[in-house]
Structures are given as C-alpha cells and as structure tokens.
Amino acid sequence: MKKALFAAVVLAAMPFAALADDDDDAGPEAGMGLAGVLSKSNREALPALTLSTGQPIAKGPLTLKSGKYYTLKIEADGSQELALEGAGFFRAIWVNEIVIEGIEIRPLGVDSIEFDEAGEAEISFVAIKPGSYHLKIPGSTGDTQQVAITIE
Incomplete structure (x- = not known):
C-alpha cells in the first residue's frame, strides 16, 4: 500500500x-x-485603425502570428456613427480585454464595435486560428473601408 x-x-x-x-x-x-503567451516578450502593438468618413481604416493589411499577444487601438473622429464588424476575425482570436475610456471589459465574445461619437477603444488579444479575415464598416463595399487581417 x-x-x-x-x-x-x-x-x-x-x-x-x-x-x-x-x-x-x-x-x-x-x-x-x-506568464506564457501573456509574457511581455510575446506582446506587440499593432498600427491603430481609424474610423472617419471617407478615410481609409488602415494603411495596409495586418499580418499576425498565431499564439502572439497583440494590442489594437481603434480611433473614431466622430464625423459619423461608424462601426467595425468582423465576426470571423473575433472568433479566431481570444480577447483578453477591451478598454474604453479607462473601463476594462472582458467579454466572452465580440461581433462588432460601434462608435456613436469620437472616441477610442483598445483591444488586447491573442491570435489563435490561422486564416484570412476582415474588419470592415458594415454596409460598405470599398477596399479602403476594410482592413485585411491574416493570421499565420
């Protein structure tokens, strides 16, 4: 025994x-x-996305690595009520938190983020599922009204 x-x-x-x-x-x-994937050595800040009437959202496509921790700032100038949608992208990442005006939100899932007025949100997340995704302004068709995101 x-x-x-x-x-x-x-x-x-x-x-x-x-x-x-x-x-x-x-x-x-x-x-x-x-801390594993949340370690400082595994973090990277992405270029900010801008929501403004008639202006491009991003300077170019984003390429991410699966397993890497990212922060993404989204800035709206208030020129119009605008949103970013991308259910496929949000399902391919693990969202750690969304910070809006100092308020930290830890959601179980996200489908879109909408700005009714000027403001800023920062999303911190870990890229998980490799593939090609888009974040875009709902109802828009122009290439500048979306950002292509590839997770390798």
Whole structure:
C-alpha cells in the first residue's frame, strides 16, 4: 500500500519537476516567461485603425502570428456613427480585454464595435486560428473601408 501511494505521489509530481527544470535555463533566449503567451516578450502593438468618413481604416493589411499577444487601438473622429464588424476575425482570436475610456471589459465574445461619437477603444488579444479575415464598416463595399487581417 505504501509503495502504491509513493508511486502515485511521484507520478503526480513529474510534470512539476519538468517545469522546474525549464526555469533553471529561463532567459530571453529560452522563449516566453512564466506568464506564457501573456509574457511581455510575446506582446506587440499593432498600427491603430481609424474610423472617419471617407478615410481609409488602415494603411495596409495586418499580418499576425498565431499564439502572439497583440494590442489594437481603434480611433473614431466622430464625423459619423461608424462601426467595425468582423465576426470571423473575433472568433479566431481570444480577447483578453477591451478598454474604453479607462473601463476594462472582458467579454466572452465580440461581433462588432460601434462608435456613436469620437472616441477610442483598445483591444488586447491573442491570435489563435490561422486564416484570412476582415474588419470592415458594415454596409460598405470599398477596399479602403476594410482592413485585411491574416493570421499565420
């Protein structure tokens, strides 16, 4: 009975022993820190998206890497009530939080973000599912009224 209990304890401790070995050589060259994908070394700020009547949303397409943590700022100038929709994109990422005027929101899902007046929102997320996606102004057809996003 004691041998079975000892064996169970040793087997249960094995994953933790492997983690302890990884900590000994942890450094910048070893990859991410203890926070994993949320580590500072895995974060990147994307160029801001702009919502303004008749103006392009972005300067060009965005290319993201699966497993990387990103922050995306969306700025609206208030020239018109405008939204960004992209259900496919929002389902391909894990949203950590959306910050609007200092208020942090941690949603289970997002379909679109709408600005009734001038303002700013910042989304922090981890790219998950590789593919090609779009964020666009609903009802628009112009290429400048959307941003192409590729997750590799």
